[in-house]
Amino acid sequence: MSEDLISKKDLLDLAGISYGQLYRWKRKDLIPEDWFIRKSTFTGQETFFPKVKILERINKIQMMKENLSLDELADMFSPNIADLQLEKDELIKRNIVSKTVIDYYLEIEKGGPEFNFSRILEVYVLEKLLQSGEINLDEGKMLIQVLLDNKSLIKQKSAELVITRKLGVSSCFLIINTESFHFERGTKIVAQLSLMACMEEIKSKLL
Amino acid sequence: METKKRGDLLINGFGSSNGGSFNTLTINGKGTVNGDVNCMEFDCNGTGTINGNVVSNTAKFNGHGKIKGNLESQSLTIDGTAGITENLMVKKLKVSGKANVGGKIKSDEIKIKGRLTVGEDCEAETFKAESQFTIGGLLNADLVDITIFANCKAKEIGGQTILIKQKASLLGLLKGFIPTQLETELIEGDKIEIENTKASMVRGNNITIGPNCIIGVVEYSGDLSMDEKAVVKEVRKA
Numbered sequence: 001m002s003e004d005l006i007s008k009k010d011l012l013d014l015a016g017i018s019y020g021q022l023y024r025w026k027r028k029d030l031i032p033e034d035w036f037i038r039k040s041t042f043t044g045q046e047t048f049f050p051k052v053k054i055l056e057r058i059n060k061i062q063m064m065k066e067n068l069s070l071d072e073l074a075d076m077f078s079p080n081i082a083d084l085q086l087e088k089d090e091l092i093k094r095n096i097v098s099k100t101v102i103d104y105y106l107e108i109e110k111g112g113p114e115f116n117f118s119r120i121l122e123v124y125v126l127e128k129l130l131q132s133g134e135i136n137l138d139e140g141k142m143l144i145q146v147l148l149d150n151k152s153l154i155k156q157k158s159a160e161l162v163i164t165r166k167l168g169v170s171s172c173f174l175i176i177n178t179e180s181f182h183f184e185r186g187t188k189i190v191a192q193l194s195l196m197a198c199m200e201e202i203k204s205k206l207l
Numbered sequence: 208m209e210t211k212k213r214g215d216l217l218i219n220g221f222g223s224s225n226g227g228s229f230n231t232l233t234i235n236g237k238g239t240v241n242g243d244v245n246c247m248e249f250d251c252n253g254t255g256t257i258n259g260n261v262v263s264n265t266a267k268f269n270g271h272g273k274i275k276g277n278l279e280s281q282s283l284t285i286d287g288t289a290g291i292t293e294n295l296m297v298k299k300l301k302v303s304g305k306a307n308v309g310g311k312i313k314s315d316e317i318k319i320k321g322r323l324t325v326g327e328d329c330e331a332e333t334f335k336a337e338s339q340f341t342i343g344g345l346l347n348a349d350l351v352d353i354t355i356f357a358n359c360k361a362k363e364i365g366g367q368t369i370l371i372k373q374k375a376s377l378l379g380l381l382k383g384f385i386p387t388q389l390e391t392e393l394i395e396g397d398k399i400e401i402e403n404t405k406a407s408m409v410r411g412n413n414i415t416i417g418p419n420c421i422i423g424v425v426e427y428s429g430d431l432s433m434d435e436k437a438v439v440k441e442v443r444k445a
Contacts, residue, residue: 008395027348
């Protein structure tokens, strides 16, 4: 994946943070290990970061560290979430999902009204894609099936969800830790969604 | 955790046991535990081997201990020798003997007065060492305070305050014969004070370079002071 990279020195200048802060955040797992990209340059080894991602993350950290401690922040960014339980009505009230979508989800999944984080994520993804009009109800059903079948995978890794359509037939992929993927001509990528980003969105809505 | 109902596991002399949950686990002779262990107190006074992961509240090695797996504990004191083949996660780590960790260390407070070998990264809030150590990855701590006793090595050192001092030599005679130094590729921090250090790159805000340093490139943004006896190839002001 050819991403725009930024060197550590430029990053510190640009974001106005110190080495101490950067290393502290790394220790607290606020910045994922695999964002530290080592490259040799003419001055020796240098560390680079994916520019867009790291700046966005630093922005978030700086904005939120006023109200939250670093440990709370770490909980927020880490993919393994604390035992969170929310009622169905609570989710609707907090504007995370709409009532129609949650009812549709429950119809497929046949679970109780208590939502833990992985179920919140599933319903949130469904909501997001249905509301944007990118997928239809049948595709939503398929999507939930994929998420349910691979529940354990989603929790640990940075997973990405891809929905494609070709000649009117749609399929849904769950892609774990890939750099890139390609399809044959004529396949249309209908929706692509990083589950990691979704988790962060949910968490920022919950806090 | 329900700890009242748990039993103790005590091995005196030769013995072996399976893992499980215990209140205290004590090995006084030569003991082997096969399987994961979860306990409040882990005490190893003889030669102990655990073939599995250990989760405990306090852990103590006085003899020769070996864990083939991960160790997770609130506190860990090593007065003898200890080998942990995978990762070590402890709040408080104190090493007075010799410790060998194959994976990485994640801790709040690390105090070393012996010998430490780490295969991968070593992370802590404070890292205090009066010793010899080898770290295969990054040494990352808010405060790094090192007094060099023998040759030290770390791939990289990063943090807020980094202090590296040479041990005050009592035997002035021996000084010339045993050159000791710290070797690393990169030091990055806000406040850096180093002595007897060999590094290819030093980056930071306020940097003090003491005697007997051999540095490739120094990059600083605040103040820089250099000792006459330091060798620095290139200085850049950011």
